[in-house]
Amino acid sequence: MQYHQTQLQALLASTTAFATEQNINALLKKIVIHAGEVIAAEGVAIFVLDVTKTYLNLKVAKWRDEVREVNETEGIPLQSVGQFNTDNICVFAALTGKPQLIDDIYAGFIGFDFSSIYEQDKRYGTKTHSLMVVPLRDHEEKTLGVLLLANAKNQQGEPSSFVAMEALALSFAAHAAVALNNAYLIDANKKLIDLLGESNQQLEAENKHLKQSRKRLNNYQIIGESKAMQQAYALMDKVVASPVNVLLRGETGTGKEVFARAIHNNSERSNNPFITQNCAAVPEQLLESELFGYKKGSFTGATTDKKGLFDEANSGTLFLDEIGDMPLNLQAKLLRVLQEGEVRPLGATQSHKVDVRIIAATHCDLEEKITAGSFREDLYYRLSVFPIFLPALRERGDDVIVLAKHFIRLYAKNYGNLPARLAPSTIEILKSYSFPGNVRQLQNIIERAVLLVDSGTAILPEHLPEQVCNAEPAESTETKSQVFSLQNLPVKQSLKEAVQDYESALIERYLQANNWNQTRTAEVLNMPRRTLVEKINRYKIVTKGKRSH
Numbered sequence: 001m002q003y004h005q006t007q008l009q010a011l012l013a014s015t016t017a018f019a020t021e022q023n024i025n026a027l028l029k030k031i032v033i034h035a036g037e038v039i040a041a042e043g044v045a046i047f048v049l050d051v052t053k054t055y056l057n058l059k060v061a062k063w064r065d066e067v068r069e070v071n072e073t074e075g076i077p078l079q080s081v082g083q084f085n086t087d088n089i090c091v092f093a094a095l096t097g098k099p100q101l102i103d104d105i106y107a108g109f110i111g112f113d114f115s116s117i118y119e120q121d122k123r124y125g126t127k128t129h130s131l132m133v134v135p136l137r138d139h140e141e142k143t144l145g146v147l148l149l150a151n152a153k154n155q156q157g158e159p160s161s162f163v164a165m166e167a168l169a170l171s172f173a174a175h176a177a178v179a180l181n182n183a184y185l186i187d188a189n190k191k192l193i194d195l196l197g198e199s200n201q202q203l204e205a206e207n208k209h210l211k212q213s214r215k216r217l218n219n220y221q222i223i224g225e226s227k228a229m230q231q232a233y234a235l236m237d238k239v240v241a242s243p244v245n246v247l248l249r250g251e252t253g254t255g256k257e258v259f260a261r262a263i264h265n266n267s268e269r270s271n272n273p274f275i276t277q278n279c280a281a282v283p284e285q286l287l288e289s290e291l292f293g294y295k296k297g298s299f300t301g302a303t304t305d306k307k308g309l310f311d312e313a314n315s316g317t318l319f320l321d322e323i324g325d326m327p328l329n330l331q332a333k334l335l336r337v338l339q340e341g342e343v344r345p346l347g348a349t350q351s352h353k354v355d356v357r358i359i360a361a362t363h364c365d366l367e368e369k370i371t372a373g374s375f376r377e378d379l380y381y382r383l384s385v386f387p388i389f390l391p392a393l394r395e396r397g398d399d400v401i402v403l404a405k406h407f408i409r410l411y412a413k414n415y416g417n418l419p420a421r422l423a424p425s426t427i428e429i430l431k432s433y434s435f436p437g438n439v440r441q442l443q444n445i446i447e448r449a450v451l452l453v454d455s456g457t458a459i460l461p462e463h464l465p466e467q468v469c470n471a472e473p474a475e476s477t478e479t480k481s482q483v484f485s486l487q488n489l490p491v492k493q494s495l496k497e498a499v500q501d502y503e504s505a506l507i508e509r510y511l512q513a514n515n516w517n518q519t520r521t522a523e524v525l526n527m528p529r530r531t532l533v534e535k536i537n538r539y540k541i542v543t544k545g546k547r548s549h
């Protein structure tokens with residue numbers, strides 16, 4: 001079959017045009033326009049199968065030069081009353097996958113129902129004679145839709161037959177179908193990507209929400225939401241998922257054991273044992289046999305083998321409280337366990353492996369102990385891979401009252417007392433007290449008060465211990481700023497002297513606030529500890545209020 005040069009050029013042009021179009025509606029329009037150029041016809045229309053594959057929907061129609069995009073919601077049904085709608089030429093072509101060619105639709109009954117075209121002709125004064133319907137099928141031969149061409153024209157523009165153009169039409173339809181299928185795939189991909197993006201965003205939001213609510217509720221079931229505690233929780237968040245050893249530091253009664261349990265309970269080891277041992281409470285030999293165990297006959301009284309706490313805690317966590325008070329000899333043995341992951345019970349000839357996470361705790365200034373030679377520096381580095389400083393109760397703001405109310409509920413329940421409440425004056429006293437014994441001291445104070453108070457009445461200052469009521473209020477930061485207000489400064493002082501005065505008083509204030517713990521103070525002031533010690537010596541800061549560390 002000989003085709004006109006312009007038709008072949010049009011076919012080539014359509015290939016390029018389709019290859020660069022990814023948008024479905026734009027592509028459908030291009031198919032219709034190019035079809036009219038490749039196959040000389042007066043009218044062109046494209047129908048596509050809807051997603052349910054039950055309707056052929058008209059998308060774009062062209063009559064001579066006029067192109068119309070159609071937004072048809074209900075197209076031609078493939079079936080009606082349970083029967084395929086084979087009277088319709090488009091449905092027939094779609095179902096059979098075969099092109100349909102009619103030279104004259106008015107030439108008597110030809111097996112299809114053209115009544116709607118007759119009606120249109122009447123309405124618009126047109127005259128349809130020849131028709132060609134070509135199915136658009138993808139590489140798997142699934143029908144995507146059909147292309148309808150009306151009124152074939154010859155090269156002179158006179159009415160003709162589509163028969164001569166069938167092969168050209170089939171070739172055009174084949175690559176139009178490939179382009180359409182690609183556009184569908186790209187569209188489906190984009191929708192998937194959008195969907196993924198959306199669900200990712202949703203996941204991110206949920207994640208954030210979970211993290212926030214976890215922070216708010218603090219899953220660790222530790223009472224206290226102050227900023228200082230939030231900082232400690234944030235460090236815990238980091239450490240629970242990893243197996244590193246943790247060193248909990250803080251004054252006595254700040255909740256080091258509470259934190260240690262919480263770390264264990266939120267770690268992967270939570271179903272395994274959590275064993276605690278206070279290293280200060282027992283004599284050296286007993287502590288050694290407790291920790292490492294012994295073999296029968298290894299000393300007088302060793303009548304049976306005894307498992308040590310490292311073995312008891314295998315796969316779990318061993319909490320070593322008051323680690324600063326561990327005797328030097330045992331420090332060396334502990335270091336070996338940490339380095340080699342093996343223990344050797346007393347009297348045993350061989351070591352064996354253990355898998356234990358160590359959480360150590362101390363209220364001591366370990367750095368000072370190292371200087372004094374009573375704590376091994378190498379052990380210190382092993383233990384303090386991840387230190388967490390627990391804030392003193394006086395640094396926790398309103399947590400004091402939150403904790404007090406928690407303990408009231410606890411003891412009211414224990415002692416069958418109707419819940420008492422805190423009188424405003426009591427709240428004031430508790431808020432300004434410095435709590436050297438921290439949470440443990442508050443807990444004892446509240447227990448005593450709940451016992452003293454009558455059921456359902458308020459806890460008054462008289463229900464608090466005398467030393468609490470009569471204590472000087474903890475120094476507030478306002479006092480400091482008063483001392484250093486410009487009005488109070490001597491007028492004849494060099495800048496250097498003024499700065500030194502300020503620095504010296506500031507360091508003293510921070511030392512006091514941190515219970516004279518130099519490491520902690522250096523941390524808070526964000527300076528090396530050695531520099532802090534130098535300044536303490538240079539300014540001759542009296543550390544007589546210092547606790548025994």
Ligand SMILES: Nc1ncnc2c1ncn2[C@@H]1O[C@H](COP(=O)(O)OP(=O)(O)OP(=O)(O)O)[C@@H](O)[C@H]1O
Nearest residue numbers: 222223224251252253254255256257258363439440
């Ligand atoms: N945040 C808290 N919420 C509720 N109770 C707490 C909290 N912190 C501490 N406690 C309670 O305070 C008491 C002291 O806590 P814990 O023994 O954990 O302190 P510690 O720092 O280990 O003390 P020490 O240094 O003397 O060993 C315990 O009864 C504990 O239950």
